[in-house]
Amino acid sequence: MSTNREEESKEMNNYSGENNNMIENDSTKKVLEQLGFDEWFQNRSDQLTGENFSVARIIEVNKNNYKVCDGQHDIFAELTGKFMFNIENSIDYPTVGDWVVVQCFDDFSMATIHDILPRKSLLKRKDPGKAVEFQLIAANIDYAFIMQSVDSNFDLNRLERYLVMANESKIQPIVVLSKTDLISSEELAEINEKIERFKNKYLFLPISNVDGDGINTLKNELNSGKTYCLLGSSGVGKTTLLNNLLGENKFDVNEVREKDDKGRHTTTKRQLVILESGNIFIDTPGMRELGNFAVDTGIEETFNEIDSFARQCRFTDCTHTNEESCAVMAAVEEGIIDGDSYNNFLKLKKESAHYEMSYLDKRRKDKAFGKQLKNYKKTMRKK
Numbered sequence: 001m002s003t004n005r006e007e008e009s010k011e012m013n014n015y016s017g018e019n020n021n022m023i024e025n026d027s028t029k030k031v032l033e034q035l036g037f038d039e040w041f042q043n044r045s046d047q048l049t050g051e052n053f054s055v056a057r058i059i060e061v062n063k064n065n066y067k068v069c070d071g072q073h074d075i076f077a078e079l080t081g082k083f084m085f086n087i088e089n090s091i092d093y094p095t096v097g098d099w100v101v102v103q104c105f106d107d108f109s110m111a112t113i114h115d116i117l118p119r120k121s122l123l124k125r126k127d128p129g130k131a132v133e134f135q136l137i138a139a140n141i142d143y144a145f146i147m148q149s150v151d152s153n154f155d156l157n158r159l160e161r162y163l164v165m166a167n168e169s170k171i172q173p174i175v176v177l178s179k180t181d182l183i184s185s186e187e188l189a190e191i192n193e194k195i196e197r198f199k200n201k202y203l204f205l206p207i208s209n210v211d212g213d214g215i216n217t218l219k220n221e222l223n224s225g226k227t228y229c230l231l232g233s234s235g236v237g238k239t240t241l242l243n244n245l246l247g248e249n250k251f252d253v254n255e256v257r258e259k260d261d262k263g264r265h266t267t268t269k270r271q272l273v274i275l276e277s278g279n280i281f282i283d284t285p286g287m288r289e290l291g292n293f294a295v296d297t298g299i300e301e302t303f304n305e306i307d308s309f310a311r312q313c314r315f316t317d318c319t320h321t322n323e324e325s326c327a328v329m330a331a332v333e334e335g336i337i338d339g340d341s342y343n344n345f346l347k348l349k350k351e352s353a354h355y356e357m358s359y360l361d362k363r364r365k366d367k368a369f370g371k372q373l374k375n376y377k378k379t380m381r382k383k
């Protein structure tokens with residue numbers, strides 16, 4: 001199932017002018033590059049020409065509007081009526097990190113959003129409130145900083161879920177283990193043992209925002225012009241890390257309130273900031289539930305060890321739960337595949353299948369309704 005705008009080959013509008021490419025100008029190109037605009041986007045916006053249009057990146061999503069940045073101005077922006085009219089699905093809305101075509105007014109005090117450029121990647125999750133709708137987290141992310149605090153939030157199952165989400169979106173995950181100041185070196189060694197099986201696949205960065213442990217190592221891993229998204233439960237220290245990297249307390253952080261943790265988060269909106277070092281960061285509010293949606297490729301990639309055994313099962317549709325001659329179960333028995341990992345794999349597979357079913361079901365109903373509506377309109381016209 002493809003959700004990528006580009007793959008759906010929706011035709012981009014042509015904001016035509018006379019060969020007047022709005023991003024041809026070298027200095028404009030340079031400021032856009034600092035915002036993460038690279039060749040990939042350049043190649044996909046070549047036809048976007050027009051004097052009054054420019055490219056900008058969504059840096060903030062608010063209830064009623066957006067904030068975009070064109071490299072020189074931060075501008076409040078709204079969707080045009082035409083854009084709204086063409087929205088079919090929640091993924092058609094712009095989200096933080098998106099590159100959009102804008103028209104600026106009143107000396108860059110406001111702008112209208114006309115189109116979204118194709119997305120390099122899209123982080124999304126199932127909206128916990130609805131059966132199948134997506135909630136967009138961020139677009140055009142290069143690296144996902146998956147953060148867990150080692151004192152109480154560390155959980156391999158949860159980690160694997162985040163890994164599936166990142167892998168599904170083709171985003172490189174990096175795991176940050178925060179608050180190392182709160183545990184002893186023996187306890188840290190124990191955690192290190194638990195993550196052994198992940199270590200040849202993913203980079204793990206233990207850090208402390210309090211005593212600065214590991215922060216320099218983390219800084220050295222950052223690539224300029226790349227976009228990083230901070231992900232993880234509320235209270236693990238995402239915003240504190242960002243402030244740390246910024247070198248100022250720009251954003252609010254808060255004590256973890258265990259007793260009144262009723263889904264209240266310190267960070268309430270997703271926003272994009274650029275560090276002096278040239279790295280681009282998106283902070284997100286902690287997530288309570290990580291819904292997961294027909295994420296087969298993400299699961300295969302995350303559990304690639306299991307997947308390689310699955311290819312050896314006798315039946316191609318083997319469920320790896322009760323079949324004789326199941327290579328996966330044999331590997332679990334022999335201790336080659338970790339038992340926890342196997343259980344989590346089955347759980348995520350099952351969830352994914354469930355969502356896929358309800359999605360297809362909804363699509364069928366929507367289609368049936370669409371047909372009904374069409375027929376109704378036809379009959380009305382005939383009358």
Ligand SMILES: Nc1nc2c(ncn2[C@@H]2O[C@H](COP(=O)(O)OP(=O)(O)OP(=O)(O)O)[C@@H](O)[C@H]2O)c(=O)[nH]1
Nearest residue numbers: 179209234235236237238239240253254266267286
């Ligand atoms: N001991 C310790 N406390 C930390 C560390 N990092 C952050 N904290 C504290 O943890 C609390 C939560 O930090 P935040 O940065 O607000 O957490 P967050 O992940 O942004 O949370 P949400 O915005 O709600 O998603 C604050 O009281 C921070 O001071 C750390 O490395 N060690």
Ligand SMILES: [Mg+2]
Nearest residue numbers: 238239266267
């Ligand atoms: Mg925060």
Ligand SMILES: [Zn+2]
Nearest residue numbers: 313318320326
């Ligand atoms: Zn099997």
